[in-house]
Amino acid sequence: MRRILSGIETEYGLLISGRGADSQVDDAMALVRGYPDECLVAWDYRYESPRSDLRGFRLEKLAYDPEDAKFDEGKVYGQDGDIRSDRILPNGARFYNDHGHPEYSTPECFSLQELAAHDCAGQRVVLRAAAVLAKKTEVDVTVYKNNTDFHGASYGTHENYSMPRSLGFEPLFRDLTPMLVARQILVGAGKVGSETGRAATYQLSQRADFFSEAANAETLFRRPVFNTRDEPHADPREWIRVHVIAGDANMIPAASARKVGLAKLALHLCEEGTAPLWKMSNPVLSFQDISRDESYAFRVELDGRSWTTGYEILESYFAAAERTLELDDDMRWVIDSSRKLLADLHDCPDRFRRQVDWAAKKAILEQFMESEGSDWRDPSLRAYDLEYHNVDPDDGLHSALVQMDEVESDPSEEIQLACLQEGPRDTRAFARGLAVSKFKDQVLSACWNSITFKVADEAVEVTLPPEGDYAAQLKDAADVGSFIEMLRGIK
């Protein structure tokens, strides 16, 4: 089975005493720019194409939220690169300001556990920068790893998967979308109430309210379940980057790993041509129905007046994978642990909530309601929902559950700190990170798919193939010339 390179991008929420959404772009810029540890300021934007669509066309412009745009009235921010303030870190990660949110994009990983550890380590990066900003401005700076402000504004946690261009849009949309709709049962982060449409007391998904179309290239407004942005971050003749925007930010690392693993399972089946065929009558409504279903029946309407359930959709992927794929350890873990969790949802809720954010948070809220004699109409519940996602280990409610061994633990401090030192050794992120830590003065710019060095006053660009054989010996390169030669030898 071909390994799938993947990464997670998380836009963090930002709350600064005395400041608001109207100053958030400036504040996120200041936060990112204050990052105190080793980094390189030289992001290369040439290969970004957010308006290109997998279906073979290019949008004239991206849609934006007219309410959100009011915050920018009369503002002059400067050049796009200055606003974004990109930092490239020694582990190959990207840290920048995305629409007023500090965003940490993990280095690319093949391994699920490694990716979950890098996602968790990213919280340390954002916290480090927040602490510097708090000290400089002498105000409290709080950072949240969630996807909603409960007032109708959402910000994303995206996943990226490098897949062969030869697959094309139709098979990817057909084979991945049912999984995106169903996997929230196991990996949703949970949310009090609703922000659009029908009322809800508690939802599985933070993002379900914000989807309005089955497929499109938008991300800021009119968001889709299946995003068609065509920005491959690799040779566009060979590669597609499947850009998933339907997932939530997970606090429990096992949920991060499972979220990516379930998507990979669908993508492996797509590549093999053996994915189960589900014809959902309306993926947007099904996503929202599952998110709001407090009976946990998770019914999904299908074409032709048929219906199924989220459980059966998930099991169909597991069965197809067992029948047609040579499963590696990651995919075996995804299937086995997901089946156990689905059984635990009904048989052992205590075990279920150890690995599932929506259930862990719901238990906190129920404890609060019981102690206060209140119910789901209590407006303060959203404050406790929000604080579940506070990434400060001394304040956040999720980290309290970790301390109490009520949820699965985070990777050890040693592992997280190692994640920040260098990228995964079998990926191109390892090479990008080494360029930052060893040859920073010779790097003109870098991005996901290439590094441009300065050699004898000449710009020398080296591409980083996503499936290249990035050997540990890269670390031994004595000078930039030999580093470039070693990179050029990677196929």
Place this chain on the structure above:
Amino acid sequence: MTDGDRLTRPLSPEPSRKLGDESGPNKPDISKPDGGNELLRRMKKVDPDQAKKYRQRSGE
């Protein structure tokens, strides 16, 4: 929501349908984390109006 048949398997190779029962799995009883301890200590510190004050720019 239709009253159609329930599909328990995907549509491959031929659509297979069977009559479904309308009863989904029961809602589980998710019990609460025990102990007052660290969680309760932190919950007491939470400003109940925190979410009301929390306004964000729309991101991606």
